[in-house]
Amino acid sequence: MATVQTVLGPIDGSELGVTLSHEHVLVSMGNDAKAYPWRFDWEATRANAIRELKEAKAGGVDSLIDLTTPDLGRDVRFIADVARESGVHVVVATGIWRDVPRSFWTRDLDEIADIFVREIEVGIEDTKIRAGAIKVANDMGGVSPEGERILRGAARALKRTGCPISTHHWAPEEVGRRQVEIFQEEGAPMDRICIGHSADSTDVGYLEELLEAGVWLSMDRYPGSAGRPNWEQRNATVKALIDRGWAHRLMLGHDYAPAAVLAGQPQPPTNQPTRYLFVSTVAVPALLAQGVPQETIDLMLRDVPRRFLTGEE
Template structure:
């Protein structure tokens, strides 16, 4: 049986159902909630999160992948409680976003990988909640030395465990190209990697260059006010489809902060959970990590063990919305 790690423990992959592939149940931006608790009403925040995920469940969403990292204020126990109350399966992440902690700047890369592997195989913090994916990020200005250490640590953790990687890139500067170079240098399994924010580029040649290395593209930010606009994003996607790269369903994210104490209507999600494009009859779905006993493929529509390397003629575009 193929199993997936969630905040409530492992489940049969067949029970994932309709899955949103990049979400944030709660974004706390670092340690603010822990250090300044009087500023936040976490009871109201928890109730709001349960309400929204319950609405998503009623709308047909069964599972979501939460890619919130420690520097984004990851709280897996909060996620566990919201998952249990709403009935939505939540897969949580290890890794680091853009705000690389100073403790990682000089840390040995294998030690960074060990941290990620521990959260994948043993549990996050003092909990038994295991990560089902690895989040990494490189933004405007390219891959910094600190971010490169995280990329290499993630690649080594992915190679050791099979746990997939989802990246954040600055597509206007084609930062995904350097991310891919690092992953190749580290010998990471490229069919376990999705390059994020790829819809921020209208250069189909650049995007196809990434696809030909074997990675997936995360075509996201479809509700963003930043360029390119929706029509341009769709045009780029259509070009890739016409070149033989398949279509996939779309996940629209929310990035909810905690409610401020005493404030009214603070929570302003970017988009409603559960919004999606009309998926094809067999939508491509990027799998979170399965149990070590039976590794998952990168496409849930494929049988375990089937090669899932990106190539024209099969599904290779995964739409995600991420920060």
Template sequence: MATVETTAGPLAGADLGFTLSHEHIAMQPANIGRHYPWLVDRDAIRSRAIRELTEAKAGGVDTIIELSTPDLERDVALIAQVANASGMQVVVATGLWRDIPRYFWTRSPEEIADVFVHEIEVGIADTGIKAGVIKVANDAEGVTPQAELVLRGAAQASRRTGCPISTHHWAPKEVGHRQVEVFQEENAPMDRVCIGHSADSTDADYLEDLLNAGVFLSMDRYPGADGRPNWQQRNTTVKELIDRGWAGKLMLGHDYAPGLHPEESPTRYLFLSTVALPALRKDGVPQETIDLMMRDVPRHFLTGES
């Protein structure tokens, strides 16, 4: 049976349960907290994350895919402490976000893939924890030359290890087209790729174009933010794609990071469970379709099993 790497070691795919596709536990840009420790209160971040993830677990969330990277101050030891204390199953990521360290600018895709493969097969730093997913990111600037090297490296690492890829993409500018193109050029297994932040677009035709390449979509960033689709618009787009037959390729999440938002009750990790999913049900989406998106699709994505 296929397993998924988590902070607590390999987990049987069947035990993933209700899974949020794109979240964070602790993140800061550019290792600010390591260099200026007085600016980041790690103890406060840890205790708040434990509190919110304990609540999320009690509310029915079993697993989160944590997509913080080294340039987002990924702190796998802290994430593992939070996972352990809250009972949440957490998959952590290798890869890079938008602040690609200059070191990688002059590396070949093969050399970049070597770095990602190390974190997938050997582990992240000295934690012994292995990455279960590869994160890459392209925002409004599109796929820059440096970011293209990272995409190609991620595709090669995925091919070599079977580890899936989850992207951050700027949907209003349809940057997903270029992400898909680069992955196809590298012969990445397209059924192991998830194009993320896709619910920032309300254009179902654009999203269907991506889906036709064989990828998954992460319909995340619920409940939305100023200048972006609100949660009702996100639901409308999700419903449209379900109606077009794509439920088996959709995952949902919040892209939530406790430290970057004021605390809410219930925790924002439960926004889907308490607000958006009940509204989808009210709009006629059957429970089995919701289970498909929240349970089966993340398992297919993470394990490669159909």
């Protein structure tokens, strides 16, 4: 079996178990955590993240794909610490989110790929922690010129390493179409690419068009937020795609991050279940009640993420 790079080193794909497709362990926008460390209560932030991941593990989540990039405040040492304490396998990412650093605006596309490849093959920063996925992001208004450079660099890094790409996309404007187009122009293998935040659309026709291009879909951002589809609507879209025969291309997740606790602020409440468990405690039982078989749930929570991460059948 193929191996998967996690923040604590390579594991066999068979060890992944239930895997959430798009999550975060810590998000501290931009460079804030490193530039203004005094703003954060690091002990409380660490304790809270460990508590939530332990709770996720106890609730049946074995692994998660953490798609935090440098411009989202990626801190792989923090993630390694929390993964070790909680027992959850965490795959970390190279790539860039929406805040493309100025240095990437003119950098040669192959040099962008070089940076991603280094984080995939050698390690992130001065650690030996290797990225297991490449994150890219395009939001409202579509693919910006600098966003396009990241997509092309990511496609080239995928072609050189086989490391899969997972996107953030603004589904209401169907930005996934342009992402797919650019990846196709670069000759990237479409079966190594996942179009994320796809459950922000309820347009099954649009999502099916993406699937027909050969990509995976991350049906995440459960339970939804104001102005976006709620969890029942997300489930309805997932169910419609299952009914059309696409379960073998779908993964589920929340795009959740435990709170980064600010200094002098109250501790996050510990009496609410972690949102990492919303899919397995609310969304999945509802899908089962609607007649989706357990084996289809296992396909989306276990087999699809494993195939996506390893490239194996």
